[in-house]
Amino acid sequence: MNYAVVLAPKFALQALRRSDAALANKPFAIVEGEGCNAHIAAASEHAVGIETGLAVTLAMARCPGLVIRPRDPDAEGEVTRMLLAAAFTLAPRVELTADGCCTVNLQGADDAQTEAQMHACVAELARGGVGARIGAGATPLLAAYAARRADSVLVVHDARAFLSPLPIHFAEPTPVQQEVLRGWGVKTLGELTALPKTEIGQRLGTDGVQLWERAAGESQRVLHLIEPVRTFAAEWTYEPPVESMEPLLFRMRRFAERVALELRGAGRVAEKLALTLLLEDESDHHREFRLPEPGANVDGWMRVLQAHLDTVKTDERVTGVRLVATPARPPERQDGLFDTALRDPVAFWENLARLAAIVGDDRVGTPVLLDTWRPDAVALEKPAEAVSAPEDDLVHPPRGLTLRRFRPPWPARVGLVDARPTSVESDELHDNVRVARGPFHLSGTWWKSGGAWAVEIWHVELGSGATYQLTRTETGWSVEGVLD
Amino acid sequence: MSSSPKTVADLRQLLAARFPQRSRAPVGAVPTEIRALDEALGGGLPSGRFTEIVSASPGTGGQTIIAQLLRATRRARQRIALIDGADGFAPEAVPVDHLRHLVWVRGRHVSDAFTAADILLRDGNYAVVVLDVRGLSERALLKTPTTTWHRLRHATESGAVAVLVLSTSAVVPAVPWRLVLRETVPLESRRIPRAAIADDLVIEIDRGHVEREERSA
Numbered sequence: 001m002n003y004a005v006v007l008a009p010k011f012a013l014q015a016l017r018r019s020d021a022a023l024a025n026k027p028f029a030i031v032e033g034e035g036c037n038a039h040i041a042a043a044s045e046h047a048v049g050i051e052t053g054l055a056v057t058l059a060m061a062r063c064p065g066l067v068i069r070p071r072d073p074d075a076e077g078e079v080t081r082m083l084l085a086a087a088f089t090l091a092p093r094v095e096l097t098a099d100g101c102c103t104v105n106l107q108g109a110d111d112a113q114t115e116a117q118m119h120a121c122v123a124e125l126a127r128g129g130v131g132a133r134i135g136a137g138a139t140p141l142l143a144a145y146a147a148r149r150a151d152s153v154l155v156v157h158d159a160r161a162f163l164s165p166l167p168i169h170f171a172e173p174t175p176v177q178q179e180v181l182r183g184w185g186v187k188t189l190g191e192l193t194a195l196p197k198t199e200i201g202q203r204l205g206t207d208g209v210q211l212w213e214r215a216a217g218e219s220q221r222v223l224h225l226i227e228p229v230r231t232f233a234a235e236w237t238y239e240p241p242v243e244s245m246e247p248l249l250f251r252m253r254r255f256a257e258r259v260a261l262e263l264r265g266a267g268r269v270a271e272k273l274a275l276t277l278l279l280e281d282e283s284d285h286h287r288e289f290r291l292p293e294p295g296a297n298v299d300g301w302m303r304v305l306q307a308h309l310d311t312v313k314t315d316e317r318v319t320g321v322r323l324v325a326t327p328a329r330p331p332e333r334q335d336g337l338f339d340t341a342l343r344d345p346v347a348f349w350e351n352l353a354r355l356a357a358i359v360g361d362d363r364v365g366t367p368v369l370l371d372t373w374r375p376d377a378v379a380l381e382k383p384a385e386a387v388s389a390p391e392d393d394l395v396h397p398p399r400g401l402t403l404r405r406f407r408p409p410w411p412a413r414v415g416l417v418d419a420r421p422t423s424v425e426s427d428e429l430h431d432n433v434r435v436a437r438g439p440f441h442l443s444g445t446w447w448k449s450g451g452a453w454a455v456e457i458w459h460v461e462l463g464s465g466a467t468y469q470l471t472r473t474e475t476g477w478s479v480e481g482v483l484d
Numbered sequence: 485m486s487s488s489p490k491t492v493a494d495l496r497q498l499l500a501a502r503f504p505q506r507s508r509a510p511v512g513a514v515p516t517e518i519r520a521l522d523e524a525l526g527g528g529l530p531s532g533r534f535t536e537i538v539s540a541s542p543g544t545g546g547q548t549i550i551a552q553l554l555r556a557t558r559r560a561r562q563r564i565a566l567i568d569g570a571d572g573f574a575p576e577a578v579p580v581d582h583l584r585h586l587v588w589v590r591g592r593h594v595s596d597a598f599t600a601a602d603i604l605l606r607d608g609n610y611a612v613v614v615l616d617v618r619g620l621s622e623r624a625l626l627k628t629p630t631t632t633w634h635r636l637r638h639a640t641e642s643g644a645v646a647v648l649v650l651s652t653s654a655v656v657p658a659v660p661w662r663l664v665l666r667e668t669v670p671l672e673s674r675r676i677p678r679a680a681i682a683d684d685l686v687i688e689i690d691r692g693h694v695e696r697e698e699r700s701a
């Protein structure tokens with residue numbers, strides 16, 4: 001097989017249904033023309049008794065509850081981008097042949113691998129709300145016939161056997177040609193190609209020769225290739241504006257599916273998502289999400305986005321949404337023999353992203369001490385997927401109780417005798433000092449202009465028996481924590 | 485017809501026989517390498533169960549238990565998550581190597597802590613999840629609906645994660661194990677190795693469960 005065609009039948013209807021949750025399982029139809037010329041251009045499978053060309057008034061009388069809609073160019077554009085993204089997962093040479101139809105040049109690709117990829121492609125599109133079929137064959141035309149004939153994926157290996165039973169309308173004869181062929185008793189492509197091509201040419205002219213070639217699936221042409229997308233973003237508007245989460249999430253998922261498919265088609269994953277809610281008063285709410293594990297899994301993205309949206313309250317209604325994915329290369333790694341790996345990496349990274357959406361990106365991760373003696377100098381890093389083997393026990397193990405910090409520290413008034421603390425008073429604490437150890441002095445970056453810091457630390461055992469850590473800086477005393 | 489059970493133990497046996505799926509025994513334990521705690525719990529924090537440690541007053545060793553648990557899980561090559569409700573954990577108080585397997589969630593509100601717990605208990609990658617609610621509003625904690633705790637307990641029992649709740653008063657309803665730290669550790673202990681201090685912590689069993697027998701069986 002040299003070519004494949006990705007086809008979304010009933011393209012305009014599918015696009016409408018995909019963009020509007022209210023149309024699911026309802027009879028609806030697309031209308032064309034205006035006023036008394038308005039007629040049905042296409043009808044969903046639930047619209048029983050509605051035929052193409054029927055006057056709108058008649059259609060509504062025939063099918064009570066019929067929803068009438070015009071074509072939606074934005075929704076169709078999204079489905080087209082979905083199809084193109086899916087086509088780019090098969091091969092890099094893709095043509096947008098018509099609405100809901102892409103042709104892919106597969107020359108040089110491995111047949112078995114490509115066929116498996118086609119099945120994956122159809123499944124992927126179905127998950128994204130697009131019912132598609134893929135046909136493959138030696139010529140673009142044969143692939144197009146196969147796509148029209150396929151239930152899911154159809155690869156034509158024997159062109160003659162495949163074409164013979166197909167009805168003559170597959171070759172798109174003109175009404176005049178159709179009349180002549182009917183007179184000859186020719187109903188299938190096989191019956192037409194059984195007639196000599198030159199004889200057809202003598203009787204039907206050059207148009208007849210072209211018809212014969214189309215019936216034989218021989219028609220070759222050069223594909224008009226398009227460039228794959230370089231930006232991975234979606235933006236859509238709500239008319240009327242929305243107030244609740246459901247319509248927001250429904251369309252967000254649809255757009256995320258397309259963006260994820262485009263990323264996968266380009267061999268990329270997302271390392272960061274940026275979400276902007278456009279509000280009715282022309283302000284916006286913007287938030288960026290660093291994905292702990294770069295990926296193109298829509299469920300994972302949606303969990304992160306939904307976890308954040310659950311916490312968002314806006315005074316104004318949402319008029320539009322913008323979603324931008326920052327592409328990155330898929331991560332590659334080689335684990336060590338004694339490393340501790342994850343049981344379920346997908347759940348691990350997704351859950352971290354959800355946690356980050358709730359508490360903030362900078363408040364979840366593995367703590368790393370910064371290269372300074374300054375108290376509480378710590379950063380949070382992305383946890384390691386594989387944790388290295390533990391080091392040997394320390395030669396000098398930690399001694400004494402462990403500090404538990406009060407963040408922020410409690411401002412305090414400290415009574416001193418001979419420069420040693422004797423009492424502590426703060427909003428939370430009021431006690432005499434029984435034993436005091438200190439002072440322990442720390443300072444740093446005194447060599448930088450305006451960056452110098454210095455702190456004096458005391459450990460004091462109070463009358464209650466508990467030991468607290470006091471600090472004195474240039475701003476005064478504070479209770480920094482308890483040794484617990 | 486069999487005679488009605490006379491003791492609570494009899495009743496538990498009867499229920500276990502009739503509803504075996506309801507009386508799922510703990511699937512193991514995570515040793516804390518703290519002698520006092522492992523002895524009290526019969527081997528370590530039970531997996532698939534909640535254990536609550538109540539620090540009756542500051543300075544009784546709750547934070548040292550976390551530090552030692554980090555050490556024990558690191559040595560056992562397990563992962564641990566710390567949901568730090570009031571953001572009190574001080575990483576500089578722990579050896580750097582004991583932080584590499586830790587996921588630290590720095591909370592701000594009671595609701596953050598419970599939402600984080602709900603996510604992490606279902607994750608499947610952690611051997612231990614520590615839910616430290618010390619420092620959070622006690623009133624808010626006590627107002628937490630029982631259904632929230634039930635939901636967390638259900639998530640725990642359907643997995644193999646050991647959950648340690650650190651609190652300043654009993655907050656977990658129907659918890660299998662509740663231990664209380666009452667005695668403050670004096671400042672003079674500052675020269676004693678932390679492991680030895682942890683081993684000597686005075687731990688009272690406020691609530692212990694019959695599952696201890698089941699586990700040893």
